[in-house]
Amino acid sequence: MTETFFVGVDIGTGSARAALVDLKGKVLKQCVKPIQTWNPERDYYEQSSEDIWSAVCHCVKEVTKETTKESIKAISFDATCSLVILGENGESLTVSRTGKSEQNIILWMDHRAHAEATLINATKHELLQYVGGQVSLEMEIPKLLWLKKNLQSTWSKVWRAFDLPDFLTWRSTGVDTRSLCSVVCKWNYDAMNMRWSADFLKQIGLDDLCANDFEIIGQRICEPGSAVGAGLTAQAAKELSLLPGTIVGTSLIDAHAGALGMFGCRAALEASDKPLEAALENLQGKLALICGTSTCHMSLTREPCLAHGVWGPYRGAILPNYYLNEGGQSAAGILLDFIVKTHTKYADIQAKLGKNEHIYQYLNNLLEKMRLERGYDDICFLTNELHVWPDFHGNRSPIADPNLRGMISGLNMNADEESLALLYLAFVQALAYGTRHIIDNLVEKYKRVPYSSMLFCGGLAKNSVYVQAHADICQLAAVIPDEQEMVLVGAAMLGACAANVYGNLEATSKEMGGTGVLLKPKKSTADYHNRKYRVFLQMLEDQRKYKQIMEK
Incomplete structure (x- = not known):
């Protein structure tokens, strides 16, 4: 055969x-x-x-x-x-x-x-x-x-x-x-x-x-x-x-293929996770993040949802009988690269990395070491005094303002490896707060169906600190597919559907989406992130005030 x-x-x-x-x-x-x-x-x-x-x-x-x-x-x-x-x-x-x-x-x-x-x-x-x-x-x-x-x-x-x-x-x-x-x-x-x-x-x-x-x-x-x-x-x-x-x-489109590949992915659940099972099966509750140079945030609804600063609703853009909403961040992976590579300690760290060791893994390990030394329960608390607005390349969603700029509050004169690790973590968190801003805009302001989970693919999906920060800050379960190349899988699904192997595209996505690892949000950090999120939103208002002052 x-x-x-x-x-x-x-x-x-x-x-x-x-x-x-x-x-x-x-x-x-x-x-x-x-x-x-x-x-x-x-x-x-x-x-x-x-x-x-x-x-x-x-x-x-x-x-x-x-x-x-x-x-x-x-x-x-x-x-x-x-x-x-x-x-x-x-x-x-x-x-x-x-x-x-x-x-x-x-x-x-x-x-x-x-x-x-x-x-x-x-x-x-x-x-x-x-x-x-x-x-x-x-x-x-x-x-x-x-x-x-x-x-x-x-x-x-x-x-x-x-x-x-x-x-x-x-x-x-x-x-x-x-x-x-x-x-x-x-x-x-x-x-x-x-x-x-x-x-x-x-x-x-x-x-x-x-x-x-x-x-x-x-x-x-x-x-x-x-x-x-x-x-x-x-x-x-x-x-x-x-x-x-x-x-x-x-x-x-490439990001949309990644979303298609992930929408059918099932999380490998333990007995204690069973209450999540039904929610994770509902396509309307999933937010797919295709994370690379930029990040695309994609979600489906049965009914159209119009929202400022979020593209769509696009009828049938990925799956028939569903409307697509698409948010995004113009700079994500490229932003982290910029912050890390322009720091004075970047060259020193690169020089001592092993052949297969990546600088982000080095920084993640350093953050864990710093957490232990300072007696914190989680690395997130290390950025208590360091806050970031991440729109160095303008804001795609939900503000849709290409003229917004980045902001950092809490800088000092330290230039050691720990200062780089803290700055990197603060930017990772800021990207996650940006995702929460998109979610809140859709769910609270525009009454979109609430989200139950996030799905991650792309280069940043391989960074556990990035994914866990999103889970904790958005208080949503995160699923990372076992198959890392979900954009290629999504492309292959289109051919499988055309060949009528599994029937329609939704059925094809479920049959070929595979399984993934589930990361649950930590409740213990929720209050801390809520307060930092308030600072995040305040930084936007402050930037607008500065512009008003200068325009006068």
């Missing part, structure tokens, strides 16, 4: 990855290949669709070379929400005045479209209520408006504008479809009425996109996990070293 495998492909900011995944969601083999990014001007970040496709082909060949082609039942993709511009016959078109034609992708983190986002937000169009009240300059419509206003030589030749996940689906099947996830979350598609809004596009000056029934931005919108066309074309199959006709599932 032929074995059954799926291939999940994930395109992150700096690399392409592919994984061979089995029927139960276990990653058997994976391959990573860097992709190139150009930075031709300040705040401009560009990539190449052909460079990315070449990396995809390399990775897929590598993970499938020891299996039979017949055993690969499906392949699917997730990717960053970056804008791909193509001319006739799929040729690459340059996206900047100084770039070359192969640089045809405006990366998600590109911030060139600030003026265009401001113009769009000034319209107060009703569609903006689904992006927390204002469109982000990282989304695709402001970037398309920038192209029209600043690069007519490219704009006049545009044949198709794709989100990167949809480009990969098109490149592999030859069929021009768009994922509901991409267009709803990043293109201001009207998911409530399942249509493009000609009124919106005309009002902001992009009436060109309405031509020929919106063919440039997509006429056929598909649910994630639905099969695309007749599968791999002969050409794509040759390039990927797979069989023509291999099923291709409709894509997801």
Whole structure:
């Protein structure tokens, strides 16, 4: 009997990855290949669709070379929400005045479209209520408006504008479809009425996109996990070293694939945890945190929940019959790296680390040593006099203010390793207070269904201090999947669903989500964190006061 495998492909900011995944969601083999990014001007970040496709082909060949082609039942993709511009016959078109034609992708983190986002937000169009009240300059419509206003030589030749996940689906099947996830979350598609809004596009000056029934931005919108066309074309199959006709599932944005992978994850429960069991089964009570350079906070509801500073509700963006709300922190892992690497003791610590020892584990061990020496019951009490507002790169949620800045209260002149450990811990806690701020905003202010648990994947999910801080500060159970590569698993789930192995996408997520470790919140630290959270919120008010004083 032929074995059954799926291939999940994930395109992150700096690399392409592919994984061979089995029927139960276990990653058997994976391959990573860097992709190139150009930075031709300040705040401009560009990539190449052909460079990315070449990396995809390399990775897929590598993970499938020891299996039979017949055993690969499906392949699917997730990717960053970056804008791909193509001319006739799929040729690459340059996206900047100084770039070359192969640089045809405006990366998600590109911030060139600030003026265009401001113009769009000034319209107060009703569609903006689904992006927390204002469109982000990282989304695709402001970037398309920038192209029209600043690069007519490219704009006049545009044949198709794709989100990167949809480009990969098109490149592999030859069929021009768009994922509901991409267009709803990043293109201001009207998911409530399942249509493009000609009124919106005309009002902001992009009436060109309405031509020929919106063919440039997509006429056929598909649910994630639905099969695309007749599968791999002969050409794509040759390039990927797979069989023509291999099923291709409709894509997801990368963070959303991670959320899909985790929503079906079950915690390994002890007898004393049984009261949690029913709550942990309810998709509406789960908050998925995809923690890397930035952090995305994703949750599902049966009924729409509108909230300022939180994107959504996006109908069907991940699972049919559910609405997605998406919060986030623009800087998370990159913020901790910045704080640690700019400290005077960073180089000294790095020099004495073992081959497989990471600086965050070193700092975690140092914090535990400090706790014992000072007689505290928990490391959290070490930051009693040190408080942080973490928005060094602006606030995505729930305030939606890119102009907010970071704040630290309680600094002294110490510059030893302990001072670094304390500062690191204070920033970890501040990120967790930021998550609590998002939760409180949704549950208390907007009456969203209460949360029962948090699910973690990504680089920061491997940091026990980070995860435990979230559990304690939010007073919610935290689940860390046993399978660490849940973004790749989520991508593979899309293919499994398209192949109809387990039925719909929700059933597929439950069958392939696996199990995870449960971290319970400590009640003994709740009062302490409540008081520090009050300081956290006060720091926001103080920053606003400072701005008011200076504006006068």
